[in-house]
Amino acid sequence: xxxxxxxxxxxxxxxxxxxxxxxxxxxxxxxxxxxxxxxxxxxxxxxxxxxxxxxxxxxxxxxxxxxxxxxxxxxxxxxxxxxxxxxxxxxxxxxxxxxxxxxxxxxxxxxxxxxxxxxxxxxxxxxxxxxxxxxxxxxxxxxxxxxxxxxxxxxxxxxxxxxxxxxxxxxxxxxxxxxxxxxxxxxxxxxxxxxxxxxxxxxxxxxxxxxxxxxxxxxxxxxxxxxxxxxxxxxxxxxxxxxxxxxxxxxxxxxxxxxxxxxxxxxxxxxxxxxxxxxxxxxxxxxxxxxxxxxxxxxxxxxxxxxxxxxxxxxxxxxxxxxxxxxxxxxxxxxxxxxxxxxxxxxxxxxxxxxxxxxxxxxxxxxxxxxxxxxxxxxxxxxxxxxxxxxxxxxxxxxxxxxxxxxxxxxxxxxxxxxxxxxxxxxxxxxxxxxxxxxxxxxxxxxxxxxxxxxxxxxxxxxxxxxxxxxxxxxxxxxxxxxxxxxxxxxxxxxxxxxxxxxxxxxxxxxxxxxxxxxxxxxxxxxxxxxxxxxxxxxxxxxxxx
Amino acid sequence: xxxxxxxxxxxxxxxxxxxxxxxxxxxxxxxxxxxxxxxxxxxxxxxxxxxxxxxxxxxxxxxxxxxxxxxxxxxxxxxxxxxxxxxxxxxxxxxxxxxxxxxxxxxxxxxxxxxxxxxxxxxxxxxxxxxxxxxxxxxxxxxxxxxxxxxxxxxxxxxxxxxxxxxxxxxxxxxxxxxxxxxxxxxxxxxxxxxxxxxxxxxxxxxxxxxxxxxxxxxxxxxxxxxxxxxxxxxxxxxxxxxxxxxxxxxxxxxxxxxxxxxxxxxxxxxxxxxxxxxxxxxxxxxxxxxxxxxxxxxxxxxxxxxxxxxxxxxxxxxxxxxxxxxxxxxxxxxxxxxxxxxxxxxxxxxxxxxxxxxxxxxxxxxxxxxxxxxxxxxxxxxxxxxxxxxxxxxxxxxxxxxxxxxxxxxxxxxxxxxxxxxxxx
Numbered sequence: 001x002x003x004x005x006x007x008x009x010x011x012x013x014x015x016x017x018x019x020x021x022x023x024x025x026x027x028x029x030x031x032x033x034x035x036x037x038x039x040x041x042x043x044x045x046x047x048x049x050x051x052x053x054x055x056x057x058x059x060x061x062x063x064x065x066x067x068x069x070x071x072x073x074x075x076x077x078x079x080x081x082x083x084x085x086x087x088x089x090x091x092x093x094x095x096x097x098x099x100x101x102x103x104x105x106x107x108x109x110x111x112x113x114x115x116x117x118x119x120x121x122x123x124x125x126x127x128x129x130x131x132x133x134x135x136x137x138x139x140x141x142x143x144x145x146x147x148x149x150x151x152x153x154x155x156x157x158x159x160x161x162x163x164x165x166x167x168x169x170x171x172x173x174x175x176x177x178x179x180x181x182x183x184x185x186x187x188x189x190x191x192x193x194x195x196x197x198x199x200x201x202x203x204x205x206x207x208x209x210x211x212x213x214x215x216x217x218x219x220x221x222x223x224x225x226x227x228x229x230x231x232x233x234x235x236x237x238x239x240x241x242x243x244x245x246x247x248x249x250x251x252x253x254x255x256x257x258x259x260x261x262x263x264x265x266x267x268x269x270x271x272x273x274x275x276x277x278x279x280x281x282x283x284x285x286x287x288x289x290x291x292x293x294x295x296x297x298x299x300x301x302x303x304x305x306x307x308x309x310x311x312x313x314x315x316x317x318x319x320x321x322x323x324x325x326x327x328x329x330x331x332x333x334x335x336x337x338x339x340x341x342x343x344x345x346x347x348x349x350x351x352x353x354x355x356x357x358x359x360x361x362x363x364x365x366x367x368x369x370x371x372x373x374x375x376x377x378x379x380x381x382x383x384x385x386x387x388x389x390x391x392x393x394x395x396x397x398x399x400x401x402x403x404x405x406x407x408x409x410x411x412x413x414x415x416x417x418x419x420x421x422x423x424x425x426x427x428x429x430x431x432x433x434x435x436x437x438x439x440x441x442x443x444x445x446x447x448x449x450x451x452x453x454x455x456x457x458x459x460x461x462x463x464x465x466x467x468x469x470x471x472x473x474x475x476x477x478x479x480x481x482x483x484x485x486x487x488x489x490x491x492x493x494x495x496x497x498x499x500x501x502x503x504x505x506x507x508x509x510x511x512x513x514x515x516x517x518x519x520x521x522x523x524x525x526x527x528x529x530x531x532x533x534x535x536x537x538x539x540x541x542x543x544x545x546x
Numbered sequence: 547x548x549x550x551x552x553x554x555x556x557x558x559x560x561x562x563x564x565x566x567x568x569x570x571x572x573x574x575x576x577x578x579x580x581x582x583x584x585x586x587x588x589x590x591x592x593x594x595x596x597x598x599x600x601x602x603x604x605x606x607x608x609x610x611x612x613x614x615x616x617x618x619x620x621x622x623x624x625x626x627x628x629x630x631x632x633x634x635x636x637x638x639x640x641x642x643x644x645x646x647x648x649x650x651x652x653x654x655x656x657x658x659x660x661x662x663x664x665x666x667x668x669x670x671x672x673x674x675x676x677x678x679x680x681x682x683x684x685x686x687x688x689x690x691x692x693x694x695x696x697x698x699x700x701x702x703x704x705x706x707x708x709x710x711x712x713x714x715x716x717x718x719x720x721x722x723x724x725x726x727x728x729x730x731x732x733x734x735x736x737x738x739x740x741x742x743x744x745x746x747x748x749x750x751x752x753x754x755x756x757x758x759x760x761x762x763x764x765x766x767x768x769x770x771x772x773x774x775x776x777x778x779x780x781x782x783x784x785x786x787x788x789x790x791x792x793x794x795x796x797x798x799x800x801x802x803x804x805x806x807x808x809x810x811x812x813x814x815x816x817x818x819x820x821x822x823x824x825x826x827x828x829x830x831x832x833x834x835x836x837x838x839x840x841x842x843x844x845x846x847x848x849x850x851x852x853x854x855x856x857x858x859x860x861x862x863x864x865x866x867x868x869x870x871x872x873x874x875x876x877x878x879x880x881x882x883x884x885x886x887x888x889x890x891x892x893x894x895x896x897x898x899x900x901x902x903x904x905x906x907x908x909x910x911x912x913x914x915x916x917x918x919x920x921x922x923x924x925x926x927x928x929x930x931x932x933x934x935x936x937x938x939x940x941x942x943x944x945x946x947x948x949x950x951x952x953x954x955x956x957x958x959x960x961x962x963x964x965x966x967x968x969x970x971x972x
Contacts, residue, residue, distance in 0.1 A: 323637075
């Protein structure tokens with residue numbers, strides 16, 4: 001498995017996102033670790049995912065959940081040692097799973113030795129590894145990203161008596177990519193992990209690598225030049241590896257991060273995600289269709305990454321003010337659910353634990369153009385705890401069973417890195433893997449089925465999309481096509497049953513075969529094709545010509 | 547012929563299919579039309595602007611019901627582009643914008659148009675609705691909001707408009723429809739017969755299900771009927787101030803004979819059909835009003851007073867025998883007397899005018915002559931009344947005008963027992 005040369009594997013991937021800390025604790029210290037994760041690989045294989053994206057596991061003071069890195073080439077002792085990681089990589093590869101890890105290019109922890117050296121004196125060789133100024137009036141007007149906690153992108157360092165630039169928390173100073181030594185240092189980090197066998201990197205916060213006066217300091221040409229050079233080296237020395245961009249931008253701005261297939265392989269489609277939630281609540285396909293019709297074509301070797309939820313807040317940066325207000329009012333009525341410009345809740349609570357809505361959203365995730373990412377725990381419908389502060393409410397221990405600490409850890413409950421969810425609706429006694437494994441009708445079983453069906457056809461992972469626009473706006477319908485193979489997807493966004501007449505005349509003569517049950521539907525003829533759908537129901541039809 | 551067409555086409559398959567596509571809505575704005583291609587595009591744009599500014603999260607639909615236009619009016623409705631988005635990314639409103647266009651008949655009929663709109667409102671379960679005339683050239687997004695908001699957010703069922711009018715404008719309403727309607731039905735609603743109004747889905751469903759749509763009065767002037775039905779059926783009524791009303795230059799306008807026939811005919815029909823409600827009532831109540839209660843504009847309205855007086859005189863003379871069969875001897879005699887007066891001294895006093903109308907209404911009830919002829923016989927007397935009003939208030943201030951209106955209303959209320967007495971008389 002390791003070293004496979006199938007270069008477009010990421011297009012067919014079903015990615016499972018998890019934090020080692022949250023998944024399984026093997027040594028009873030209350031914190032998940034790599035040995036524990038290895039124990040759960042069979043579960044993930046059974047689920048059907050074929051790629052795992054690990055959140056940062058590097059040494060860190062953990063003031064930003066590991067995105068403040070103090071050593072790029074090691075494993076945080078709470079999660080194990082480097083050997084554990086190597087064992088994990090081998091075990092994952094043996095099961096046909098690829099591993100994607102984080103690479104935080106933009107900044108380090110202020111505890112990283114590079115920063116400690118840089119701040120120690122203006123003459124230090126690493127002084128120029130970070131962005132220092134004597135005053136804080138440079139790069140005026142650049143937006144603050146963590147608006148709830150930061151008042152400025154500059155922070156004063158009393159030791160070197162100067163300001164340093166930080167686009168995120170003040171304890172995360174930005175690296176200075178105008179210094180070639182920084183680039184080489186990060187390339188060295190990448191090589192380290194590629195040599196160990198990782199299959200890809202999620203590059204965190206890439207739009208912010210370079211700063212220039214009079215600009216937004218985002219998406220600058222110099223940033224793209226850095227990415228292109230990284231990509232060139234990866235392709236040359238480690239073919240088949242993948243780079244995934246975290247660029248929370250409008251689709252037209254993200255497009256540039258694919259370059260001419262010479263920058264990133266994949267990028268998250270951030271603006272689509274809140275619009276999926278919007279469409280279901282509005283019972284109107286307009287937000288989804290509008291954003292996807294604005295999404296530019298990307299090079300053949302590139303792919304969007306789609307997701308419903310993740311470890312961060314559900315970001316509402318790439319929506320209009322009207323849309324943001326709507327999302328807050330509908331999904332985050334309690335202001336405690338809001339952070340920065342987003343909503344810090346999990347999928348199931350946002351769907352009010354409505355199984356049909358959860359399935360509908362996952363159905364869209366699995367059938368729209370892009371590689372789907374499942375956030376750990378969403379496959380069983382885990383809940384959240386908005387009172388844990390920051391975004392910790394969506395990073396609680398995985399719920400394996402209804403027993404001690406939800407089967408996550410043998411430690412005393414007080415030692416857990418975070419309390420388990422324990423309310424009557426989403427608590428571990430009600431929502432856990434073991435219970436759901438017992439039933440063919442559980443959400444977990446359903447997720448396995450849809451992942452399996454998704455993997456039966458490359459049309460869904462690699463095909464084009466054409467929207468049908470029936471007069472019933474509550475129905476989102478589209479045709480995915482790859483070569484001669486076509487799949488018709490019809491989604492009822494409404495809580496009420498709907499009838500829809502689809503103009504399928506260009507597919508006249510095809511027989512729709514429903515993909516979950518394999519049943520035949522009436523052949524497409526001259527008339528509009530009438531379908532009726534129950535609340536939140538969706539169909540996937542393979543269109544066969546026989 | 548028109549009846550058959552209206553029956554066949556008012557809810558045809560195409561209309562029904564369009565309604566199915568839209569599904570349940572919160573707000574519905576209906577536009578009855580007939581050869582309004584030149585103005586209806588702006589009407590649609592203004593309504594869409596109102597939706598975007600005031601009801602961005604709500605499920606909305608524009609329903610155009612057309613009476614056989616030959617100028618592509620409905621195509622204009624469907625093809626008018628949405629107002630330009632303020633958003634720099636070109637993202638428009640939250641929801642799909644819906645427009646429906648249907649032909650309810652091959653000839654215009656306000657009643658059939660209203661019936662189609664009410665049916666749409668009922669089937670789409672609209673919470674609040676408004677009807678907008680494409681012939682009003684100066685209506686704004688605020689008008690639409692003013693008509694929808696009371697029903698949508700304040701739980702009212704009928705929303706009558708209030709306009710800022712010149713003292714010489716809206717004379718039929720000021721001298722007849724308002725004071726008589728107020729006295730009879732007990733609610734102070736100034737505009738009983740406007741091309742713009744608002745109503746709740748509840749009232750739409752109630753009206754839609756009444757078996758009145760073949761009545762000639764409803765077909766020509768359904769607005770007044772809706773207002774009086776709302777009052778007599780216990781629905782919550784209010785008024786909403788919209789502003790000055792300007793008719794478009796392309797509007798056909800309605801001559802005075804037709805206006806009186808349609809509006810007064812409908813009012814009298816409403817008296818007839820709802821007599822169990824109004825007979826025992828006295829006095830009147832104010833209804834909640836959003837915005838100023840009344841406002842006079844300074845935009846002049848030209849009238850040809852001499853012609854009005856001449857038509858009064860000739861009509862009163864030609865129809866003397868007809869009037870004798872309608873009016874009491876005293877009223878008839880007094881009318882004959884004032885018709886001999888010099889035009890500078892001519893006054894059609896409030897008391898006489900109110901008596902005239904009470905006796906006409908009672909005669910309508912008793913059908914002493916053909917009802918349509920009876921209404922037409924009122925026209926010259928109405929002209930006389932208007933001439934008197936114009937003479938008397940040539941230099942009046944807005945306060946004087948309003949005081950006079952109130953006095954006229956009180957005179958109607960004072961003479962209501964007389965109306966009841968004439969009504970009940972054998």
